[in-house]
Each structure stands twice: as structure tokens, then as C-alpha cells.
Amino acid sequence: MPFLSGLIVIASLYVGLIVAMIAADAAYLVTDPTGKGDDGIVAGFGRLVRPLAKPEIRYAVKLSLISCAITAILSVWVAVPLGYLMSRYEFRGKGIVDAVIDVPIVLPPLVVGLSLLILFQTIPGRAIERVFPVTYAIPAVILAQFSVACAFAVRTMRVTFDQISPRREQVARTLGCTRGQAFWRVVLPEARGGMVTAATVAWARAMGEFGPILVFAGATRMRTEVLSTTIFLELSVGNLEAAVAVSLLMVLAAVLVLVVLRWAGGGQARGW
């Protein structure tokens, strides 16, 4: 029994920490900042909503939703072929490709942002900038989100394809399918749950992205400000209330993500 109690103590410490963090955010809003004590849910709700009505923050909400959606779609679009390639084919240098895909996951976020910034200072980078401005503009927000989020999507899709027996594609090919037809007709329908998971994970990563966006896209209000930037900007001017309100909004988004993941089934089994 001491063993089990040990497990339970350690587990509940961590779970308790997570719950306490979120509860503290919520409690902060319903507690009267003037120190006169609890002034109730209604006033608290007002404090939650008021900052969200600011045009800058509404812009950030909109940009976050749009950029995260684009990132999620792009990530799945890249992760499906890349995950399939890594799962089904053996080729020279596969180990290296595999390691490279993991780089954005292990790299410090600020380094990702700085690397992107420098990439667009090179000759080909500048050439792109002349036609299509990226740095310190909205495309930089999406590219910064995508470069990290996609790595998670690729990992998810690879595990998804690993779990689908190649035998089914082989049978489909004996039944008259080309490799491509076998993929579209047999593999992809089976990978649907994995694709929802990959998109959701990518979306969530994109939503939480901060470092690379700050470095590569800047934190210009009404221009490249996303929700994580808002928290940073509001905090830096001492407006804790708005920072917490936006944080709670992001907690809500995270809860939604978890619900989708549960619904898509077996997020835990997908290797992240």
C-alpha cells in the first residue's frame, strides 16, 4: 500500500497544481481588486468581458482564430504526406529527416523566431520579402506558428499511419488500386480520427505560440498582435486584469481542444 499511496500523492500534487492555477485565474476576476473582498460573480464577469471589448483585443482574438485555423490546415496538409512517407517507406537518410522533423519540438521557441528572422534576411529571403512581405506582418505570425505546430502534426500523423496495417493497402492494390487509390480509398478514411487530432494539436500549439511570433512578427497592436502577445503587452503595462481575462479565454480554447481530442479518440495513443 505505501507504493500506491506514493503514486497517489505525487499524482495529486501535479493534478492539484494544474487545477489550482486555473482556479486562481478565475478567482482573481471575481475578487474585488480594491481589496474590499468578494464582490460577486456578476461584477467578476464584467471584469472578464470588459477588456475583451477593447478593439485591440478583439483584433487579437480575430487574428488568433484565423491564423491558428490556417496553421492547422497547412499543418495537416503537410503532415499527412510526410507522416505517411515516414511511416511506410525506407530510404537513405530517413534517420536524419526524422531528427530534423523533431527539431522545432526541442528547439527553444525564441531560437525558432530568430532563425526565421535571419532566414528572411538572406538573399532568397529578401527576394521573397520584396514580392510578399513576411517579417513583421501577418504571414510571419502564421509561419512562426506553422514551423512549430506542424512538427507536432507530423508526429501525430506518423503514429496514426504506423497503427494502420499496411496489409490493407496491399490488399487494395491486388483488388485493382494504384498506390494512390489505395491511399485515398483505404488509408485516408481510416486516418480521419488521426487527422482531426493532428489539426487540433496544431491549432492548440499555434494558439499558445509566443516566442517566435514576438521575434519574427513583432508585437504591433492592430497588426501582428495575437492573444499570447496580448497577455504579454497587457502585463507589461501592468494591466493584470486584462491579461487574466485573455488568459481565461485561452483556457476556454484549451478546454475545447481537449473535448475535440477526446471525441476524436485516443489522443494519448498518438505520441505527443
Next chain:
Amino acid sequence: MIVVDGLSVQSGAFKVEGLSFTANTGEYAVLMGRTGCGKTTLLEAVCGLKPVRGGRIRLLGRDVTHLPPADRGVGYVPQDLALFPTMTVREHLGFALDVRRWNPAEAAKRVDELTELLGLGGLLDRRPQGLSGGEAQRVALGRALAFRPGVLLLDEPLSALDEDTRAGMYGLLRSVQRQTGVTTLHVTHSRAEARSLADRLFVFDKGTLRESPPSSLQDELLDARGARTDGSA
């Protein structure tokens, strides 16, 4: 007719070399050998799923050695059946017809025929998850036979079934083969299966293939080594 002539196949570190055998049109050939002797590799080479390093494969008079699996006209039932979890039984039976762009009325007629032939009535709207072992087996067989292939390849098709179901499947395989006239190559490690089904028997042993009359199995059963391998069936 299935003609395999001097076939060499490599699969990872594992290889089979210089194998030859012939099964005539309409025959039920059984290829018997121990687990891990290369039977599956051989079958996959005939399907086109393993690249051939040497030798030829001819099916119904056509050299298919380097054709993609889709163009070989073989029905294939792998050991694990590999049914498609997202499709119903009806979609399984119609899969090859849909890929081949049969007109829908013809395809529906063919699905009805297969349903009748394999006793799948009442299961058509189910998915593989809801099927028993014997039912899944019949669906895999129907999916492979749908486009009327000239050659049927079965890889240990009965190994996952309980004994009663297996006995029923012997009869079904026999009658399906008689009715369709499909040239069948059935790979197994079970002497009982070989004894019940084979028109022709090939024994795969220590990397070589020899033909042996199906009746010889009775005598070999007395052989102590033979009795032991049969026990694993």
C-alpha cells in the same frame, strides 16, 4: 494456370531462391510448410507485393513477373484478412468493382451473387468489427473473388478459426472453387487443411519445394516429426 519458374525473392534478411511449381487451371493447389519457411513471401511475390529478384511468374498464360499487383488479376486473402474497418460488408464486396468502374447495376448484381455464394445475407450493412471469425473470413473471400479473378491466393486462411468453423470452411472453399473454377493456391502449415482441400500438394522444406501426392499425408502422419508439426495447426 499458375506457373512459378526459378523464382527468387528477398524480403529483408530473409530470402527464398530458385522455387518452381505449376498449378493447372481450375486446380486447388496447397503449398505446405512450417511457419517462417517463406510461404507468405512466395505468395506476396505472386501477388506483386514483393519485388522479384529472379525467375518468372506466369498467371493464366500471361507473364506477370514485373506487373503491379492491380494488373495481375489475382484475388488475395492475407492471413490477417486485412478487412477495411471503415467499410461495410457490402462495400467490401463491391470494392474491386467500384475501383474497376463497373456499372452500378452490374456491380449490385455481382454483390448479390457473392452474398448468396458465401452466405452473407443479413451481414451486408455490418462493419468488420461486428463479424465473427468465420464471417470475416467469408467477407475477405468475397472481396477477393468479386472481380472474377482467374487466380485465388489464400495465406493461412483458416488459422484463426475454431475447429468447427474451420471444418465448415473446408466445404465452403471447395464448393466456391468448384463453382467459380478459380485456380487456387492455398498456403498453410496444417496437414489437416492440406488433406481436406488439395488437388495438388507442394511441400516447402529447407528452402526447396517438392510436389507430393495429397494421399501421402496420411502416411506421413505416422511419422513422429510430422505428428509434431500437425499439432501446431
